Amino acid sequence: QFHPTGIDIGRDPAPLATEALRGEGAALINQRGERFMLSVHPDAELAPRDVVARGIFREIKAGRRVYLDARQAVGARFADAFPTVFAACQAVGINPALAPIPVAPAAHYHMGGLATDDLGRTTVNGLWAVGECASTGVHGANRLASNSLLEAVVFGARAAADMDAQSPPERSILLLTPPALGGRGRDMKTMRQVMTRFVGLERDGVGLAQALAQISALMAGLKAEPMAQNQAMAALLIAAGAYQRTESRGGHFRTDYRRTAPDWAHRTFLTLKDALSIAERARAEQGSGANALFAAAGT
Numbered sequence: 341q342f343h344p345t346g347i348d349i350g351r352d353p354a355p356l357a358t359e360a361l362r363g364e365g366a367a368l369i370n371q372r373g374e375r376f377m378l379s380v381h382p383d384a385e386l387a388p389r390d391v392v393a394r395g396i397f398r399e400i401k402a403g404r405r406v407y408l409d410a411r412q413a414v415g416a417r418f419a420d421a422f423p424t425v426f427a428a429c430q431a432v433g434i435n436p437a438l439a440p441i442p443v444a445p446a447a448h449y450h451m452g453g454l455a456t457d458d459l460g461r462t463t464v465n466g467l468w469a470v471g472e473c474a475s476t477g478v479h480g481a482n483r484l485a486s487n488s489l490l491e492a493v494v495f496g497a498r499a500a501a502d503m504d505a506q507s508p509p510e511r512s513i514l515l516l517t518p519p520a521l522g523g524r525g526r527d528m529k530t531m532r533q534v535m536t537r538f539v540g541l542e543r544d545g546v547g548l549a550q551a552l553a554q555i556s557a558l559m560a561g562l563k564a565e566p567m568a569q570n571q572a573m574a575a576l577l578i579a580a581g582a583y584q585r586t587e588s589r590g591g592h593f594r595t596d597y598r599r600t601a602p603d604w605a606h607r608t609f610l611t612l613k614d615a616l617s618i619a620e621r622a623r624a625e626q627g628s629g630a631n632a633l634f635a636a637a638g639t
């Protein structure tokens with residue numbers, strides 16, 4: 341899921357301009373001062389998150405910068421009402437009470453994840469998953485703001501109670517410690533670029549095939565680095581799921597399948613083996629187009 345209004349000030353990760361600002365009446369304008377969302381959706385700035393994110397994305401793709409203008413709606417109340425956003429803007433010399441905030445969509449939340457049941461159990465005996473890494477199905481294709489914390493609290497309690505009721509495990513699994521997080525810099529940069537370009541706000545079959553080919557190649561080179569390989573594996577599963585879902589729904593938008601298809605109104609579950617065979621199929625189906633992209637990218 342992409343958040344519509346990351347604050348576009350060159351920080352990584354981008355701080356967010358909370359959606360409550362649009363709720364207060366802040367307007368999205370492009371560099372010409374046009375409220376472009378009026379022509380995108382009847383609810384304009386208050387359209388669903390994915391619609392607003394794509395509206396902004398298309399303006400930026402067309403070469404126009406986008407701003408969130410809270411001058412009239414919030415104005416002098418800004419610092420008190422939205423202190424976090426105010427501080428992020430102030431840090432780069434923007435006073436959002438007096439000037440529009442530059443914004444761009446940002447990758448925000450991972451809908452989907454490890455398949456779990458109502459108690460947070462995965463298909464691996466003795467392994468529970470809760471929170472953003474789990475796929476409970478509660479978010480559909482377009483998580484509503486704040487539902488992830490609700491999900492973490494509800495399923496966290498359920499999983500804890502379920503674990504409590506079990507006898508202690510006979511053996512424990514070796515955990516990788518957080519300092520090992522993150523792959524090799526160059527590979528991670530490439531993977532982020534591939535995901536942004538081909539598995540971003542708008543996808544199509546040719547681009548997804550290209551992403552699958554590049555991620556598979558990266559994965560093969562990361563065998564000695566389990567954390568980086570895990571990240572590549574997650575990317576591969578996301579791209580494979582997007583390739584096989586030949587429709588658009590919520591945060592998943594295919595320019596070659598723009599409509600929502602009733603037949604796809606369900607979750608999909610993939611193993612790594614499934615994802616690799618989808619990558620093979622994509623290579624065969626999209627071969628020439630994906631190869632042309634591959635050559636154009638020079639990678």
Ligand SMILES: Cc1cc2nc3c(=O)[nH]c(=O)nc-3n(C[C@H](O)[C@H](O)[C@H](O)COP(=O)(O)OP(=O)(O)OC[C@H]3O[C@@H](n4cnc5c(N)ncnc54)[C@H](O)[C@@H]3O)c2cc1C
Nearest residue numbers: 356470471472473485486487488489490492515516517518
């Ligand atoms: C800017 C921002 C604003 C948000 N605002 C909202 C909001 O208003 N409302 C809402 O509902 N949701 C919001 N979300 C989403 C929500 O914050 C997340 O979905 C939620 O925090 C996920 O919690 P989690 O415990 O599943 O994962 P995390 O909070 O990501 O915790 C995972 C932890 O596991 C650790 N870890 C990772 N790998 C390992 C390892 N191998 N070994 C040991 N430890 C490991 C990490 O260091 C981390 O501490 C927001 C997200 C962002 C980014």
